[in-house]
Amino acid sequence: MNSKAVWSNWSGAHQVTPKQVLHPASTADISAAIETAISQGRKLRPIGSGHSFTGCAVAADTQLDLSRHQGVVAVNAEKKQVTLRGGTKLWQIPPLLAPLGLAMQNLGDINRQSITGAISTSTHGTGLSFGGLGSQVAGVKLIDGTGAEITIDDSDPEELDKYRVTLGTYGVISEVTLQLVDDYDLKVVERPESLDLVLGSWEHLNRNNDHFEFFWFAEADRVVTKTSTRVQPNELPRTPDRRVADFINEELIGNAAFAGLVGVGRLIPGFTGRLNSFATAAWGSSERVRNWSAGFASPRRVKFNEMEYAVPFAAVPEILRELRSQFKRRGLVSTFPLEVRAAAVDTGWLATSYGRETGYIAVHKPAHEDYREYFAVCESVFKAHSGRPHWGKMHSLTDTDLAERYDRWDAILELRNRHDPHRIFTNKYLTQVFGY
Ligand SMILES: Cc1cc2nc3c(=O)[nH]c(=O)nc-3n(C[C@H](O)[C@H](O)[C@H](O)COP(=O)(O)OP(=O)(O)OC[C@H]3O[C@@H](n4cnc5c(N)ncnc54)[C@H](O)[C@@H]3O)c2cc1C
Structure with missing residues (x-):
């Protein structure tokens, strides 16, 4: 057409x-x-x-x-696996799994992506015992650039590691099989904390909670932490969806306040720092119990651009302190908070958490604002700490930088040559990443 x-x-x-x-x-x-x-x-x-x-x-x-290529292909109840068509959206998955009493192991902070789009860029959530979404892949069927149909499953884990995260460079994933777990609820607690306290306890907070993350407005010395604990379904009473306290925290403060900040900050830039401190203080404590998907994901209605780097887990406090002093020295201000998360070691060759426990630091700028100086300053700090860019978030690295950051780089290039000899899947971004 x-x-x-x-x-x-x-x-x-x-x-x-x-x-x-x-x-x-x-x-x-x-x-x-x-x-x-x-x-x-x-x-x-x-x-x-x-x-x-x-x-x-x-x-x-x-x-x-792929939006017409959605839904369940097969269920293997014994192995707790489901095979989905590649265009299935993350938000469509929970109702498909609920009757089976199953759930995804982890999720990021939204659920609007397609399952294959998400795994292809190494999308992740938070939790030091959990890998990225690619680690949940138990099999793929892809059509490569020679027209060959390739099916790989978890009977050959080493082969599967090549295809968990692919950037769509080897072919089109037609079907993906996910390794699931028993259904669970999340008890989610959000509370304001001091930045220094959180940085001082970074390792403890991650090793002793199922899912920990925090949001930091760069001008404030306070952060908002989000800690989620996995519990049996309905072990604790679920919080009604439209409870007023939730509405204030997730909708009014979480989104509308950002929109307000974005608008006001645009008109009177000098006010942004003070407004950010106010927003961190106003974003009070909240507790809720939700089924897994609703506990992880929230709506994000204010448009922004984002850069996120995967860095060695233990280096996160040092990197954030360095960013704080850079922001102060250069007078840099952002109307969006930095988001800081953690993930387990992954085995997928192109996973951003490949081979090391990982901290993720994400920086954002409202979509209408020039992000270049802010992102460049952050990127220079991330790069100096052997950071790897999220494949789906802005960065300036090229194949030379990436070859130093991925142990299997040469084998990845060979795989690309084998699966896409005519380069039918390439575009400008893949040329930046793979060099040709
Ligand atoms: C508001 C917002 C919040 C986000 N939150 C998170 C988060 O919490 N954690 C995180 O890690 N990321 C997050 N992201 C990034 C997002 O998860 C990734 O960029 C993801 O790849 C987007 O999925 P998509 O379905 O939109 O894929 P697209 O952006 O459409 O495509 C991504 C890549 O996958 C390829 N692709 C798509 N389908 C296939 C297929 N069937 N076979 C082979 N290749 C394919 C595309 O060609 C492209 O290269 C967020 C993004 C936004 C806008």
């Missing part, structure tokens, strides 16, 4: 009008699209929900929109 419609990623930073948009509804349709691209010498890029901040999903030629 020809298209004149402009496609844009979530933040609006990347826009493109693909020459054609295809909507495959089966593995056979995906294979046919790839065969055509090979025979006609075209480029092709699959998209999920367009929630990446980098240009990884930008398709100038053929865009493969």
